[in-house]
Amino acid sequence: MELGFIGLGKMGMNMVTRLRRDQHRVVVYDRSADLVSQATTHGCIPASSLADLTAQLNAPRAVWCMVPAGAPTEETIRALGTLLKSGDTIIDGGNTNFHDDVRRADELKGKGIAYLDAGTSGGVWGLEAGYCLMVGGDKAAVERLAPVFTTLTPENGWAHMGAVGSGHYVKMVHNGIEYSMMQGYAEGFELMSKSDYRLDLPRIADLWMQGSVVRSWLLELAAGALKENPKLDHLKGFVQDSGEGRWMIADAIEKGVPVPTLASALFTRFRSRQDDSFAEKMLAALRNAFGGHAVKR
Secondary structure (H helix, E strand, O other): OEEEEEOOOHHHHHHHHHHHHOOOEEEEEOOOHHHHHHHHOOOOEEOOOHHHHHHOOOOOOEEEEOOOOOHHHHHHHHHHHHHOOOOOEEEEOOOOOHHHHHHHHHHHHOOOOEEEEEEEEOHHHHHHHOOEEEEEOOHHHHHHOHHHHHHHOOOOOEEEEEOOOHHHHHHHHHHHHHHHHHHHHHHHHHHHHOOOOOOOHHHHHHHHOOOOOOOOHHHHHHHHHHHHOOOOOOOOOOOOOOOHHHHHHHHHHHHOOOOHHHHHHHHHHHHHOOOOOHHHHHHHHHHHHHHOOOOOO
């Protein structure tokens, strides 16, 4: 089928490449002319602006937005809302707060424009392995876009979650679980790295992939990273977060659901960005004050 696609970063470029492999007609736009030119080598049709992109699509039009979350996505969808007509569809495949999905859908509904939220997982490996898509929004619009979702995913790799916002809600929880799993691996491998047994961490990661109850794709990635550099001394332990962990904790607080593992994993990421923690200085000062314990100046 035909699709407009905005945002040709690492995931976006791989997604349009996969779509073209299945002979979908894809009109692309990105602020980087070089990326648009690169996409044309895969058979995509270039657009010089959002207006140009929508003009090259046949009604009913569908446009997939794959730009950074926050202001860039908000601005892009707002602009599309002025360019598209009744019967058209906007798909947001980025990491958006599900509350924003509901608001946008309400705003676009008055114009007759459908809005779908497609939680997308798969990272840079999605080109070959396919993406997992969690889709929220109007059922009729979802069914119309089914050929696109089927191309982007492995067999049984996408599903309609429910009403608008449900796709990104499920993706939020997915990413919260991901935070917790990665933290568990990180702590376990750190402990083993300090063992007196001089353990072969790459070998252990590989071993655990063979029938162990903790085997996973994340563990497979850990094995690859450890083989490349067993001590990981080419990296700084600075870990960002993209927002979903914060949103999930806020939702859990609202619902009274305990998520201590996720909270610990998120706060550990915050700590990783501090070169010199004030809280830990305070701990040292208090131990020195009440017990005369030694401090480092």
